[in-house]
Amino acid sequence: MSLTKKVVVVGGAVSALACGGVYAQDDTVKLGFAGPLTGQNANLGKDVERGARMAVDDLNASPPIIGGQKVKISLQVEDDAGDPRQATQVAQRLVDAGVKGVVGHFNSGATIPASKIYYDAHIPQISQSSTNPKYTMQGFNTAFRLVANDAQLGSVLGKYAVQKLNAKTFAVIDDRTAYGEGIADEFSKSATAAGAKLTSRQYTTDKATDFRGVLTSVKGASPDVVFYGGMDAQGGPMLKQMAQLDIAAKFMGGDGICTGELPSLAGSSLQNRSVVCAEAGGITSEYQPGMQAFKDRFKKKYGEDVVIYAPYAYDAIMILVDAMKRANSSDPAKYLPYLKKTDYKGIIGETQFDNKGDLKDATLTLYTFRDGKRESLGVQH
Known part of the structure; x- marks a missing residue:
């Protein structure tokens, strides 16, 4: 275990104690995260990782109740460098570690080969950013995405x-x-x-x-x-x-x-x-205040602005845990049917999945650039 991961676990334990709960090892639900933390897309991968970590921190500050008991959420973070071969190795590590769900991967070239490993292990996977249609056309009932394809x-x-x-x-x-x-x-x-x-x-x-x-x-x-x-x-x-x-x-x-x-x-x-x-996403007007509040908290927490997909990773974590809460179980076999019936209103808007794991009502936002900054041209369906 790396120093970074030790800090995360200790931090979670401190949050739990602050909330008056002391957790046994069996009361911890481990989730996985995978993305490019090194290589050319490391800035995008780090952005997504921070969004996922922020969700875990928020959950542990007010511990969720799953199966009648408070649980702590832990996050095992893996770097796939955006590489298909490394992505399958990372996926197998997460499966072997016993994660109950996975957020990631970032790019389609990594997400698609990794998805077979999660499917074979019956572990739900939500990609916050992969857009290639092939990802959800493989017939894997464990594959979901939070963006337009x-x-x-x-x-x-x-x-x-x-x-x-x-x-x-x-x-x-x-x-x-x-x-x-x-x-x-x-x-x-x-x-x-x-x-x-x-x-x-x-x-x-x-x-x-x-x-x-x-x-x-x-x-x-x-x-x-x-x-x-x-x-x-x-x-x-x-x-x-x-x-x-x-x-x-x-x-x-x-x-x-x-x-x-x-x-x-x-x-x-x-x-x-x-x-x-x-x-590959769009925030409609009613969700803009919540998105701005998230961006402000993110900047305060990490000292950097959201790049793109941090809010989507945040909601992906929340959606997994929401399904577990509704199922009264973190067992993937038990909460997967509830994940399929997700109707979750989060930072990015309302999330519902179709029978392939795609969004029922996907949005996207067109942008241009002016004076060195992105400028929205509008949200489209």
Whole structure:
């Protein structure tokens, strides 16, 4: 056990004592968290981990009653580095540790292979951010997600490119990951269906830093829009190199680039309203005050702003525990049927799952950037 994990357990014990409860080992419900805490997406993974930890701290400050007794919630945190192979190793560690539910993984390329291991072990898994439709199309009754999928994201972005940005032509670049390729395919289908013409389809990797080759190929056809399926770590440098090559096209992408980090990664090449992206989630007006209160508490607790998905991880923890409370059991076999019937009003809004584990009424938010900050273009269903 790492020092960090020891601090978490001790902290939970202190919270329990402060509330007047002393817990035996059998009164602890262990949950798992997995995400990229190292590597290119570590800033996003850390954001999600903090959201999950915040939920655990809040629960232990007012201990939940499951099966007629107060319990302490503990969290075993694992780093999958966003890598599919490491993700399966992490998933097996969490299963072997006896976790009762899992929040994660972060990216679809890690979530999809890990989901088979949780399914085989009959352990519920809620991904707060994975958008590839394949995740919930495998027939695993243990798989759930709290965001819109790539089909929804790509469809809305493709229509927006044609109907709002008046794009007649577009080029697509993706990073060859399950996430990047999936959302790029959906955007391409939607934009084509709306009447635009694909001029170039290019590929890179999620480790690349030099995009001048693919961008030079893209530039030849002078597209109105360049869509990138990938993450902000590549999206920012790509924007810089587009500026260097005098590519004037609008730049679009999914939630992978739609982060508060993009302005610092892109620098002065991020011109006002030159980028349009979508976040796989959307907070409707009635939930805005609660979301702002969460962001304020998060900033006070960690000294940093929410990046994107911390609130979703927070609600994922709460949803798992809510199902356990309704089932009067933390046994996955007993609380899974209750998880399927979730109707939970949390930070991100109301959560209900369909029979595949997708949201019944998924929302997404379109954004642009102005003066170095994200600016909402509205929530869509």
